[in-house]
Amino acid sequence: DLNSIFNEEKMLNSIYSQNGLIYSLHKTLYNKLDFNRISENEFLGFLNNCESFASITNSTFWDKLTMTFDQKYKTNKHFTPDQYLYDKFTLEQLEVLGGTLEKLKNDSHFVGRMFEKRFHFELDQENKDSFTLEQRREQLIAMHEASADRPQSFKSALLLEILENGIKLDLYDKNYFLEYLKNPLKTWHMNKEVQKKKEIHDYVWNQYIGSLNHRAGGRMDAGLDKKLYKNYLEQFYNDAGDLDAFKEFFDQDFLSDLFEEFEFLAGKEIKKEKIDAKKFESLSSLVLI
Structure with a gap:
């Protein structure tokens, strides 16, 4: 009615002229306020x-928000x-x-925060433990595919999750492995070109x-990286009989040591003048088992 319209106008005009009143504005008026008439500090x-x-669908809110952030940048x-500001927005x-x-x-x-909102069901703590490894793999791949325009570090972190999941499922995807090696999170065991x-x-x-793979905190550890690389490289050695496809990524000594180990475990003769006796003695016990 006319009375309520008058009261709304009166309230809005008061907000434009007096500091602090915007904090008491009822949310039903958010889409009627001209945010461009509000000072930056008030906003x-x-x-x-x-x-x-x-x-909030009010175009002046988005104009003011964009202008304020742009000026800050x-x-x-x-x-x-503030990172907690993102929690107040919808994914859309x-x-x-x-954009x-x-x-x-x-x-x-x-x-x-966008990632959390888009995959809230998959990331929910109450749901996470109910997923099988196969289901988690499907989710990880979907997450990776949805992250094409995200920072490379984010995409590589997701790739690492896929690789770790693959070990648990005995699935060694060469394409994902090579994609990760092009942009590894850390350059342990990599050659000088990659380390640049x-x-x-x-x-x-x-x-x-x-x-995502049921582990807490970060995994940044040279030993863990070596274990992951070894698992994948051993599978690819068994398929191809060599590790030539990975020379452009790994340190030559690191790759040569693994190649010798795989050769030995495959029952092939190791052609090397100086052999680490202790290393191959421990490997012999694995072969005998």
């Missing part, structure tokens, strides 16, 4: 105090929005925001995807 306060932006090269809203502000696509927490690349591991991903 930032609203962002922090508002519980959810899910119901221009004046402060280290600026990143975050997708729109990411408007390109810098957000390199914001680890923005990427992580900047290591891309981002510890933030531990928060979002670090326990």
